[in-house]
Amino acid sequence: MASPQKINLLSVPFTALVDVIGRKSIDTVRYLLQLFIFSIRSLGAWRATGKVSHINRRSIVSQIIFSGIDALPVITIISLALALSVTAQFILLLQAFTTEKEVIRVITQIVAQEFAPLLSAIILIGRSGSAITVDLGNMRLHDEIQGLELLGIDIREFFVLPRMLGLAFSQFALAVYFSGIVMVFGVIFSALLDSPSNYKYLLLLLDAFTPSELLVFLLKNLLFGLIMGAVACFHGLRVEKSITELPQQTQQAIVNSLVLIFVFDGLFVIAL
Amino acid sequence: MNNSVSLQPVISATRAQPDCRTEQTLPPLSCDIHSGDHFFLMGLDHSVTLPYLRMLAGVEPPISGQIHILGTDYSASTQPQRQLMRQKIGFVMEGGPLMSALNGVENLLLAARYHQLGQEKELQEKAKNIIAEFPHQADYRDLPAYMSILQRRLLAIARPLMLDPQVLFIDNPFDGLDQHKRIIVARYISNLANQRKITLVVSSDDLYFAHSLAHRIIFCDHDEAVVFDNWQAFYQSERESIALLFKHEHISRDG
Numbered sequence: 001m002a003s004p005q006k007i008n009l010l011s012v013p014f015t016a017l018v019d020v021i022g023r024k025s026i027d028t029v030r031y032l033l034q035l036f037i038f039s040i041r042s043l044g045a046w047r048a049t050g051k052v053s054h055i056n057r058r059s060i061v062s063q064i065i066f067s068g069i070d071a072l073p074v075i076t077i078i079s080l081a082l083a084l085s086v087t088a089q090f091i092l093l094l095q096a097f098t099t100e101k102e103v104i105r106v107i108t109q110i111v112a113q114e115f116a117p118l119l120s121a122i123i124l125i126g127r128s129g130s131a132i133t134v135d136l137g138n139m140r141l142h143d144e145i146q147g148l149e150l151l152g153i154d155i156r157e158f159f160v161l162p163r164m165l166g167l168a169f170s171q172f173a174l175a176v177y178f179s180g181i182v183m184v185f186g187v188i189f190s191a192l193l194d195s196p197s198n199y200k201y202l203l204l205l206l207d208a209f210t211p212s213e214l215l216v217f218l219l220k221n222l223l224f225g226l227i228m229g230a231v232a233c234f235h236g237l238r239v240e241k242s243i244t245e246l247p248q249q250t251q252q253a254i255v256n257s258l259v260l261i262f263v264f265d266g267l268f269v270i271a272l
Numbered sequence: 273m274n275n276s277v278s279l280q281p282v283i284s285a286t287r288a289q290p291d292c293r294t295e296q297t298l299p300p301l302s303c304d305i306h307s308g309d310h311f312f313l314m315g316l317d318h319s320v321t322l323p324y325l326r327m328l329a330g331v332e333p334p335i336s337g338q339i340h341i342l343g344t345d346y347s348a349s350t351q352p353q354r355q356l357m358r359q360k361i362g363f364v365m366e367g368g369p370l371m372s373a374l375n376g377v378e379n380l381l382l383a384a385r386y387h388q389l390g391q392e393k394e395l396q397e398k399a400k401n402i403i404a405e406f407p408h409q410a411d412y413r414d415l416p417a418y419m420s421i422l423q424r425r426l427l428a429i430a431r432p433l434m435l436d437p438q439v440l441f442i443d444n445p446f447d448g449l450d451q452h453k454r455i456i457v458a459r460y461i462s463n464l465a466n467q468r469k470i471t472l473v474v475s476s477d478d479l480y481f482a483h484s485l486a487h488r489i490i491f492c493d494h495d496e497a498v499v500f501d502n503w504q505a506f507y508q509s510e511r512e513s514i515a516l517l518f519k520h521e522h523i524s525r526d527g
Contacts, residue, residue, distance in 0.1 A: 054385065054388070055382075055385045055386050135373075138372075139371075139372070142369055142372065143365060143367065143369040144369045144370070144371050144372060146365065146369070147365055147368075147369045147370070147371075147428075147431075148371070148382075148383075149358070150331065150358060150362075150363040150365065150432075151358060151359075151362075151382070151383035151386075151431065151432060151435065152355045152356070152357075152358030152359045152383065152386075152387065152435070153382075153383060153386050154355065158386065
């Protein structure tokens with residue numbers, strides 16, 4: 001008969017916790033590695049062919065129309081609301097105890113450089129990222145993708161790359177549009193709410209950005225778009241046989257895209 | 273020399289074992305498929321015939337043995353070579369899935385456009401000619417969801433033809449079709465074999481159609497994968513599984 005083991009009750013939950021954290025960490029690293037390789041290979045598919053074919057150009061353009069142009073009404077409404085609730089309020093509050101330059105600095109740094117890319121990304125993830133995952137997942141379920149592979153069509157080049165590039169371009173364009181509206185209308189709303197003298201901020205906005213800030217803005221938004229596109233396609237193509245995988249993968253794509261966008265945004269702030 | 277080239281098989285399998293994605297292993301197959309051959313791949317179990325069909329078509333590599341496709345050792349081939357192979361070896365999946373977001377004609381054009389095989393006008397003309405050969409005329413500019421199963425099946429079989437494949441593999445072309453539609457699809461496949469002179473490898477359990485089309489038969493089951501060079505040899509086989517196939521199809525060995 002085996003001797004009874006002395007169980008330390010405190011140690012059981014602790015080791016279980018360490019076990020769970022360890023497993024989750026390994027899973028996260030593995031996921032990030034797979035996603036990174038998937039993204040690089042997808043971008044490499046373009047390099048391999050050396051040119052964007054007519055059919056891929058069409059695919060990129062339709063992705064830009066769907067993700068960028070079709071999202072303009074919702075972006076306009078949200079940016080106008082933000083202009084009123086955030087930019088105008090910032091101006092009204094800050095101008096009481098700081099210089100005009102500082103007011104503009106806060107608006108460009110927080111509203112244009114942070115809010116605009118993040119909120120555009122959130123809208124794109126909700127609208128386009130989820131749609132891409134569902135679209136590709138459905139095509140996987142109905143063997144449409146395998147049917148194309150059997151015709152010698154490179155799925156990464158045909159499906160993933162146009163979506164990544166389309167989202168990257170759309171994210172950049174929407175963030176520019178979002179920042180423009182949120183700053184300009186923020187000033188206009190503050191002038192309407194407070195004093196017409198606040199229109200002076202419109203002129204100051206013209207000189208508000210340095211070239212390096214513009215470059216960071218460009219890079220950040222392109223990276224956000226690439227991440228969203230890659231995550232959405234990665235999860236869509238992970239769907240295999242069961243229809244129940246589709247909502248699971250869509251949910252994961254949305255959550256993981258959001259987490260990655262916020263983490264990268266934080267990294268940009270630290271790096272710069 | 274042209275003669276020596278034509279004697280070389282388009283596809284050659286040497287004791288090649290397909291991957292059936294289970295713990296079970298399937299018996300090896302050796303066969304040569306020459307240009308102009310019409311092969312029928314038969315068996316009692318589709319989960320056995322399908323891995324052989326996929327292996328011969330170069331969709332999946334063998335787990336042992338060798339497959340040479342268009343003179344290239346498949347296992348040693350690179351990814352670009354395999355992608356090029358896919359243009360030369362057409363494969364129509366069971367159920368013939370089409371791209372749901374594209375209409376019928378665009379489904380036909382897709383692969384040729386992707387591989388940039390010609391000017392848009394030429395490709396359109398080619399697609400039009402392919403559709404004109406269908407034994408069932410209808411409007412093929414609808415989305416697949418709005419087409420009949422027969423239209424979808426004909427399009428699925430025709431889709432690789434835009435790439436001018438040297439061999440066309442078709443998996444279970446009559447799946448889900450009623451008798452009337454089976455006859456139309458069978459007529460279309462026969463036309464491809466007899467008029468277009470396409471090398472065909474078809475997997476189906478339809479013995480009547482097989483008899484009307486195939487020169488040679490590959491019979492696969494869990495114990496053995498055998499090639500019969502003519503129907504007489506097939507009918508005279510003493511194998512139990514072949515007897516079961518006849519029984520299943522309710523026909524006598526006299527045909």
